[in-house]
Amino acid sequence: MIEKITLLITVTLSGLVSAQAREYAPLPQLQAYQVPEAWRQPVAPLQVADHTWQIGTAELTALLLKTGDGAILIDGGMPQAADHLLANMKKLGVAPDDLKLILHSHAHSDHAGPLAAIRRVTGARLVSNAESAALLARGGADDIHFGDGIVYPPVQADRLLQDGEEVTLGALTLKAHFIPGHTPGSLAWTWRDRRGGKTVEVAYVDSLTAPGYQLLDNPHYPHIVDDYRSTFETVRGLPCDLLLTPHPGASGWKYGEEAVQRESVSCTAYADSAEKKLDGQLAEERSKKAG
Numbered sequence: 001m002i003e004k005i006t007l008l009i010t011v012t013l014s015g016l017v018s019a020q021a022r023e024y025a026p027l028p029q030l031q032a033y034q035v036p037e038a039w040r041q042p043v044a045p046l047q048v049a050d051h052t053w054q055i056g057t058a059e060l061t062a063l064l065l066k067t068g069d070g071a072i073l074i075d076g077g078m079p080q081a082a083d084h085l086l087a088n089m090k091k092l093g094v095a096p097d098d099l100k101l102i103l104h105s106h107a108h109s110d111h112a113g114p115l116a117a118i119r120r121v122t123g124a125r126l127v128s129n130a131e132s133a134a135l136l137a138r139g140g141a142d143d144i145h146f147g148d149g150i151v152y153p154p155v156q157a158d159r160l161l162q163d164g165e166e167v168t169l170g171a172l173t174l175k176a177h178f179i180p181g182h183t184p185g186s187l188a189w190t191w192r193d194r195r196g197g198k199t200v201e202v203a204y205v206d207s208l209t210a211p212g213y214q215l216l217d218n219p220h221y222p223h224i225v226d227d228y229r230s231t232f233e234t235v236r237g238l239p240c241d242l243l244l245t246p247h248p249g250a251s252g253w254k255y256g257e258e259a260v261q262r263e264s265v266s267c268t269a270y271a272d273s274a275e276k277k278l279d280g281q282l283a284e285e286r287s288k289k290a291g
Protein backbone atom coordinates (compact mmCIF):
# COMPACT_ATOMS: atom_id res chain seq x y z
CA MET A 1 0.00 0.00 0.00
CA ILE A 2 2.74 2.39 1.00
CA GLU A 3 4.58 1.60 -2.20
CA LYS A 4 1.47 2.37 -4.20
CA ILE A 5 1.02 5.74 -2.48
CA THR A 6 4.64 6.66 -3.04
CA LEU A 7 4.31 5.76 -6.69
CA LEU A 8 1.17 7.85 -6.99
CA ILE A 9 2.88 10.88 -5.41
CA THR A 10 5.88 10.47 -7.67
CA VAL A 11 3.74 10.34 -10.75
CA THR A 12 1.69 13.34 -9.66
CA LEU A 13 4.78 15.38 -8.79
CA SER A 14 6.59 14.62 -12.02
CA GLY A 15 3.40 15.46 -13.90
CA LEU A 16 3.32 18.82 -12.13
CA VAL A 17 6.94 19.52 -12.89
CA SER A 18 6.60 18.78 -16.57
CA ALA A 19 3.38 20.80 -16.80
CA GLN A 20 5.05 23.81 -15.22
CA ALA A 21 8.25 23.43 -17.18
CA ARG A 22 6.35 24.49 -20.25
CA GLU A 23 5.65 27.87 -18.66
CA TYR A 24 8.76 28.49 -16.56
CA ALA A 25 12.45 27.75 -16.92
CA PRO A 26 13.97 25.79 -14.02
CA LEU A 27 15.44 27.71 -11.13
CA PRO A 28 19.22 28.21 -11.45
CA GLN A 29 21.85 26.04 -9.78
CA LEU A 30 23.53 27.45 -6.71
CA GLN A 31 26.87 28.98 -7.68
CA ALA A 32 29.68 30.17 -5.43
CA TYR A 33 32.00 32.97 -6.52
CA GLN A 34 35.62 32.50 -7.51
CA VAL A 35 38.68 34.70 -7.15
CA PRO A 36 42.21 34.68 -8.65
CA GLU A 37 44.71 32.16 -7.30
CA ALA A 38 47.08 34.87 -6.02
CA TRP A 39 44.30 36.04 -3.69
CA ARG A 40 44.28 32.53 -2.20
CA GLN A 41 48.06 31.95 -2.20
CA PRO A 42 49.30 31.89 1.42
CA VAL A 43 52.59 33.66 2.16
CA ALA A 44 54.82 33.54 5.25
CA PRO A 45 54.69 36.54 7.62
CA LEU A 46 56.40 39.52 5.96
CA GLN A 47 57.68 42.43 8.01
CA VAL A 48 56.67 45.85 6.76
CA ALA A 49 57.76 47.98 9.73
CA ASP A 50 58.98 47.29 13.27
CA HIS A 51 55.48 46.51 14.61
CA THR A 52 53.69 45.83 11.33
CA TRP A 53 53.51 42.49 9.50
CA GLN A 54 51.65 41.30 6.42
CA ILE A 55 50.26 37.84 7.21
CA GLY A 56 47.67 37.39 4.42
CA THR A 57 48.06 36.03 0.92
CA ALA A 58 50.16 37.03 -2.10
CA GLU A 59 47.58 39.55 -3.30
CA LEU A 60 45.32 40.27 -0.34
CA THR A 61 46.66 42.21 2.61
CA ALA A 62 46.07 41.18 6.21
CA LEU A 63 48.12 43.23 8.67
CA LEU A 64 49.19 42.09 12.10
CA LEU A 65 50.36 44.85 14.44
CA LYS A 66 52.32 43.58 17.43
CA THR A 67 52.41 45.58 20.66
CA GLY A 68 53.55 44.83 24.20
CA ASP A 69 49.90 44.40 25.19
CA GLY A 70 48.78 42.06 22.43
CA ALA A 71 48.15 42.29 18.72
CA ILE A 72 45.78 43.92 16.25
CA LEU A 73 44.61 42.38 12.98
CA ILE A 74 43.51 44.64 10.12
CA ASP A 75 41.62 42.71 7.43
CA GLY A 76 41.73 38.98 6.81
CA GLY A 77 41.26 38.42 3.08
CA MET A 78 38.95 35.66 1.81
CA PRO A 79 36.71 33.56 4.10
CA GLN A 80 38.92 30.49 3.60
CA ALA A 81 42.02 32.30 5.00
CA ALA A 82 41.23 31.96 8.73
CA ASP A 83 43.48 28.96 9.46
CA HIS A 84 46.33 30.48 7.47
CA LEU A 85 46.09 33.73 9.45
CA LEU A 86 46.12 31.86 12.77
CA ALA A 87 49.15 29.84 11.63
CA ASN A 88 51.02 33.01 10.62
CA MET A 89 50.13 34.62 13.95
CA LYS A 90 51.56 31.58 15.73
CA LYS A 91 54.79 31.89 13.71
CA LEU A 92 55.08 35.45 15.04
CA GLY A 93 54.52 34.30 18.62
CA VAL A 94 50.95 35.61 18.75
CA ALA A 95 48.63 33.07 20.41
CA PRO A 96 44.88 33.34 19.68
CA ASP A 97 44.37 34.92 23.14
CA ASP A 98 46.95 37.59 22.32
CA LEU A 99 44.84 39.06 19.52
CA LYS A 100 42.89 41.88 21.15
CA LEU A 101 41.42 43.89 18.28
CA ILE A 102 40.22 43.26 14.75
CA LEU A 103 39.91 46.24 12.37
CA HIS A 104 39.07 46.28 8.68
CA SER A 105 39.10 48.28 5.47
CA HIS A 106 35.66 47.47 4.00
CA ALA A 107 33.02 44.83 4.46
CA HIS A 108 33.45 42.82 1.25
CA SER A 109 34.23 39.10 1.25
CA ASP A 110 37.80 39.48 -0.03
CA HIS A 111 38.83 41.52 3.04
CA ALA A 112 36.34 40.72 5.81
CA GLY A 113 35.77 37.07 4.83
CA PRO A 114 37.39 35.33 7.82
CA LEU A 115 36.69 37.95 10.52
CA ALA A 116 33.82 35.95 12.07
CA ALA A 117 36.05 32.88 12.46
CA ILE A 118 39.00 34.89 13.80
CA ARG A 119 36.79 36.76 16.30
CA ARG A 120 35.27 33.47 17.48
CA VAL A 121 38.61 31.68 17.92
CA THR A 122 40.52 34.58 19.50
CA GLY A 123 37.87 36.51 21.41
CA ALA A 124 39.28 39.73 19.92
CA ARG A 125 36.93 42.73 19.74
CA LEU A 126 35.85 43.79 16.27
CA VAL A 127 36.13 47.54 15.76
CA SER A 128 34.11 49.03 12.89
CA ASN A 129 31.80 51.92 12.03
CA ALA A 130 28.02 51.95 11.75
CA GLU A 131 27.87 51.65 7.95
CA SER A 132 30.31 48.74 7.81
CA ALA A 133 28.84 47.01 10.86
CA ALA A 134 25.46 46.73 9.14
CA LEU A 135 27.04 45.06 6.11
CA LEU A 136 29.28 42.83 8.26
CA ALA A 137 26.28 41.70 10.31
CA ARG A 138 24.51 40.45 7.20
CA GLY A 139 27.64 38.81 5.82
CA GLY A 140 27.87 41.07 2.80
CA ALA A 141 24.34 40.26 1.63
CA ASP A 142 22.16 42.92 -0.01
CA ASP A 143 25.25 44.83 -1.12
CA ILE A 144 24.56 48.07 -2.98
CA HIS A 145 26.36 46.89 -6.12
CA PHE A 146 26.76 43.11 -5.78
CA GLY A 147 23.43 42.12 -4.23
CA ASP A 148 23.91 38.71 -2.60
CA GLY A 149 26.74 37.81 -4.98
CA ILE A 150 29.68 37.81 -2.56
CA VAL A 151 28.43 36.72 0.84
CA TYR A 152 30.61 35.49 3.72
CA PRO A 153 30.07 34.42 7.36
CA PRO A 154 28.35 37.33 9.16
CA VAL A 155 30.11 38.94 12.09
CA GLN A 156 29.00 41.30 14.85
CA ALA A 157 31.02 44.45 15.60
CA ASP A 158 31.88 45.10 19.26
CA ARG A 159 32.72 48.77 19.00
CA LEU A 160 31.60 51.44 16.52
CA LEU A 161 33.86 54.40 15.83
CA GLN A 162 33.19 57.90 14.59
CA ASP A 163 35.34 59.55 11.93
CA GLY A 164 38.67 60.60 13.44
CA GLU A 165 38.34 58.43 16.53
CA GLU A 166 41.40 56.59 17.78
CA VAL A 167 42.07 53.06 18.98
CA THR A 168 45.00 52.37 21.30
CA LEU A 169 46.69 49.09 22.21
CA GLY A 170 50.04 49.12 23.99
CA ALA A 171 52.26 51.75 22.45
CA LEU A 172 50.31 51.88 19.16
CA THR A 173 47.49 54.33 18.45
CA LEU A 174 45.53 54.00 15.22
CA LYS A 175 43.27 56.68 13.85
CA ALA A 176 40.15 55.84 11.84
CA HIS A 177 39.41 57.93 8.75
CA PHE A 178 36.06 57.53 7.01
CA ILE A 179 36.59 57.31 3.26
CA PRO A 180 33.19 56.33 1.77
CA GLY A 181 32.96 55.38 -1.90
CA HIS A 182 33.99 51.79 -2.56
CA THR A 183 31.56 51.05 0.28
CA PRO A 184 29.68 53.60 2.40
CA GLY A 185 31.64 52.39 5.45
CA SER A 186 35.12 52.28 3.88
CA LEU A 187 37.98 53.09 6.26
CA ALA A 188 41.60 54.19 6.25
CA TRP A 189 43.81 53.64 9.28
CA THR A 190 46.95 55.59 10.17
CA TRP A 191 49.54 54.91 12.85
CA ARG A 192 53.15 55.68 13.69
CA ASP A 193 55.73 52.92 13.41
CA ARG A 194 59.47 52.64 12.77
CA ARG A 195 61.21 51.33 9.67
CA GLY A 196 64.98 51.15 9.06
CA GLY A 197 65.59 53.10 12.27
CA LYS A 198 63.28 55.95 11.23
CA THR A 199 59.82 56.94 12.37
CA VAL A 200 57.21 56.39 9.64
CA GLU A 201 53.56 57.39 9.40
CA VAL A 202 51.89 54.27 8.05
CA ALA A 203 48.60 54.61 6.16
CA TYR A 204 46.45 51.59 5.35
CA VAL A 205 43.97 53.03 2.90
CA ASP A 206 40.92 51.22 1.55
CA SER A 207 40.22 50.52 -2.12
CA LEU A 208 39.22 53.60 -4.11
CA THR A 209 37.91 51.66 -7.09
CA ALA A 210 34.33 51.38 -8.37
CA PRO A 211 34.37 47.94 -10.05
CA GLY A 212 31.36 47.78 -12.35
CA TYR A 213 29.47 50.24 -10.15
CA GLN A 214 26.56 52.33 -11.35
CA LEU A 215 27.82 55.81 -10.51
CA LEU A 216 25.06 57.96 -12.02
CA ASP A 217 21.60 58.06 -10.45
CA ASN A 218 22.23 55.02 -8.32
CA PRO A 219 19.02 54.75 -6.25
CA HIS A 220 20.84 52.80 -3.53
CA TYR A 221 23.69 55.32 -3.19
CA PRO A 222 22.57 58.67 -4.65
CA HIS A 223 25.63 60.64 -3.48
CA ILE A 224 28.25 58.04 -4.39
CA VAL A 225 30.25 60.35 -6.69
CA ASP A 226 30.28 63.18 -4.10
CA ASP A 227 31.52 60.66 -1.54
CA TYR A 228 34.37 59.54 -3.81
CA ARG A 229 35.35 63.18 -4.43
CA SER A 230 35.56 64.05 -0.75
CA THR A 231 37.32 60.77 -0.05
CA PHE A 232 40.05 61.61 -2.59
CA GLU A 233 40.60 64.88 -0.68
CA THR A 234 40.75 63.04 2.64
CA VAL A 235 43.26 60.52 1.31
CA ARG A 236 45.49 63.29 -0.09
CA GLY A 237 45.63 64.79 3.39
CA LEU A 238 46.53 61.66 5.35
CA PRO A 239 49.86 61.31 7.17
CA CYS A 240 51.43 58.88 4.72
CA ASP A 241 55.14 58.02 4.66
CA LEU A 242 54.31 54.40 3.92
CA LEU A 243 51.12 53.51 2.04
CA LEU A 244 49.58 50.04 2.19
CA THR A 245 46.33 48.93 0.54
CA PRO A 246 43.98 45.91 0.77
CA HIS A 247 45.03 44.92 -2.76
CA PRO A 248 48.83 45.37 -2.49
CA GLY A 249 49.40 46.16 -6.17
CA ALA A 250 47.37 49.35 -5.83
CA SER A 251 50.14 50.83 -3.66
CA GLY A 252 53.07 49.25 -5.49
CA TRP A 253 53.62 46.32 -3.11
CA LYS A 254 54.59 42.78 -4.00
CA TYR A 255 54.34 40.10 -1.31
CA GLY A 256 56.77 37.31 -2.19
CA GLU A 257 59.87 36.18 -0.29
CA GLU A 258 59.69 39.55 1.39
CA ALA A 259 57.35 42.51 1.31
CA VAL A 260 58.74 44.81 -1.35
CA GLN A 261 57.33 48.16 -2.40
CA ARG A 262 58.43 48.18 -6.04
CA GLU A 263 57.35 51.75 -6.57
CA SER A 264 56.75 54.18 -3.75
CA VAL A 265 53.15 55.36 -4.13
CA SER A 266 52.12 58.38 -2.07
CA CYS A 267 48.59 58.85 -0.76
CA THR A 268 48.22 61.79 -3.15
CA ALA A 269 49.29 59.70 -6.17
CA TYR A 270 46.96 56.90 -5.05
CA ALA A 271 44.01 59.32 -4.86
CA ASP A 272 44.95 61.07 -8.11
CA SER A 273 45.06 57.87 -10.15
CA ALA A 274 41.80 56.66 -8.58
CA GLU A 275 40.11 59.96 -9.43
CA LYS A 276 41.33 59.78 -13.01
CA LYS A 277 39.91 56.28 -13.30
CA LEU A 278 36.61 57.35 -11.80
CA ASP A 279 36.38 60.27 -14.22
CA GLY A 280 36.93 57.86 -17.12
CA GLN A 281 34.25 55.56 -15.79
CA LEU A 282 31.84 58.47 -15.39
CA ALA A 283 32.47 59.65 -18.95
CA GLU A 284 31.81 56.15 -20.24
CA GLU A 285 28.60 55.84 -18.22
CA ARG A 286 27.39 59.23 -19.48
CA SER A 287 28.08 58.40 -23.11
CA LYS A 288 26.30 55.05 -22.75
CA LYS A 289 23.32 56.87 -21.28
CA ALA A 290 23.32 59.44 -24.08
CA GLY A 291 23.78 56.87 -26.82
Ligand SMILES: [Zn+2]
Nearest residue numbers: 106108182207
Ligand atom coordinates in the same frame (compact mmCIF):
# COMPACT_ATOMS: atom_id res chain seq x y z
ZN1 LIG B 1 35.54 45.56 -2.24
